[in-house]
Amino acid sequence: MTTSIAPSADGARPPALSIRGLVKRFGEKIAVDNIHLDVPAGSFYGLVGPNGAGKTTSLSMATGLLRPDHGQVTVHGVDVWQHPLEAKKLMGLLPDGVRLFDRLSGEQLVSYAGLLRGMDKDTVAERVKDLLAALDLTKDAGTLVVDYSAGMTKKIALAAALIHAPRLLVLDEPFESVDPVSAANIRDILQDYVKSGGTVIVSSHVMDLVQRMCDHVAVIAAGRVLAAGTVDEVRGEMSLEDKFVELVGGRNQTAGLQWLRTS
Numbered sequence: 001m002t003t004s005i006a007p008s009a010d011g012a013r014p015p016a017l018s019i020r021g022l023v024k025r026f027g028e029k030i031a032v033d034n035i036h037l038d039v040p041a042g043s044f045y046g047l048v049g050p051n052g053a054g055k056t057t058s059l060s061m062a063t064g065l066l067r068p069d070h071g072q073v074t075v076h077g078v079d080v081w082q083h084p085l086e087a088k089k090l091m092g093l094l095p096d097g098v099r100l101f102d103r104l105s106g107e108q109l110v111s112y113a114g115l116l117r118g119m120d121k122d123t124v125a126e127r128v129k130d131l132l133a134a135l136d137l138t139k140d141a142g143t144l145v146v147d148y149s150a151g152m153t154k155k156i157a158l159a160a161a162l163i164h165a166p167r168l169l170v171l172d173e174p175f176e177s178v179d180p181v182s183a184a185n186i187r188d189i190l191q192d193y194v195k196s197g198g199t200v201i202v203s204s205h206v207m208d209l210v211q212r213m214c215d216h217v218a219v220i221a222a223g224r225v226l227a228a229g230t231v232d233e234v235r236g237e238m239s240l241e242d243k244f245v246e247l248v249g250g251r252n253q254t255a256g257l258q259w260l261r262t263s
């Protein structure tokens with residue numbers, strides 16, 4: 001089992017994230033059904049799929065939050081489940097639906113995230129200031145997170161994920177509830193981060209955003225990978241949205257809802 005993040009023998013960099021044979025069952029339900037995926041280092045990778053496809057479950061297992069039934073995950077060559085501390089140092093996470101320490105103010109929460117990562121106080125203070133400004137939260141720095149709106153909560157959680165300048169960012173639905181100006185600021189931050197060598201994985205339901213923002217994409221449905229590669233490879237001549245519908249199916253006829261018609 002490798003713990004090295006050095007280039008492999010053939011000189012190639014290991015993927016930022018490598019998933020092999022990941023499986024998770026909840027009782028009778030197979031939420032993730034033998035997923036294999038490589039996320040190249042330096043890529044901006046979109047993960048898309050219908051509701052209940054297994055995106056959050058896969059990302060939770062990939063980032064050490066949920067123990068897989070089977071399979072292996074490595075981050076820059078470090079096994080997430082064999083060497084969790086080493087792997088987690090490389091990652092910044094924006095999990096979906098995980099509670100924050102919301103009795104702290106926004107500023108305290110992000111500072112706490114930095115100090116927990118072993119950063120010194122001065123660097124933490126400097127980065128907290130920068131992050132709050134970049135995410136338009138400076139005036140709400142002293143407000144308790146429990147009193148934040150949904151979008152503000154997303155942004156403060158993103159700041160906490162960025163504070164230690166990780167090599168891999170895993171963001172589950174980062175744009176949900178976020179206003180358009182903040183979303184554009186977040187996109188700029190993430191694009192700069194990728195340009196400077198970082199890797200981003202985002203799950204999203206907004207195909208247009210994924211097509212514009214990401215260079216790679218994987219389409220997941222019913223716990224399996226239906227397609228993965230560069231965005232252009234996956235979508236071919238179609239828009240990503242049309243390709244998604246073609247791959248996933250499930251467009252329902254609404255003609256049956258006669259009772260919903262008001263005229």
Ligand SMILES: Nc1ncnc2c1ncn2[C@@H]1O[C@H](COP(=O)(O)OP(=O)(O)OP(=O)(O)O)[C@@H](O)[C@H]1O
Nearest residue numbers: 026029030031049050051052053054055056057058
């Ligand atoms: N803790 C759990 N217990 C039981 N079933 C679960 C649990 N977590 C997820 N599931 C089931 O696993 C499947 C995959 O769920 P998951 O949350 O990973 O989907 P998703 O692709 O993130 O969906 P969405 O886009 O709606 O957020 C779903 O059928 C869900 O009901």
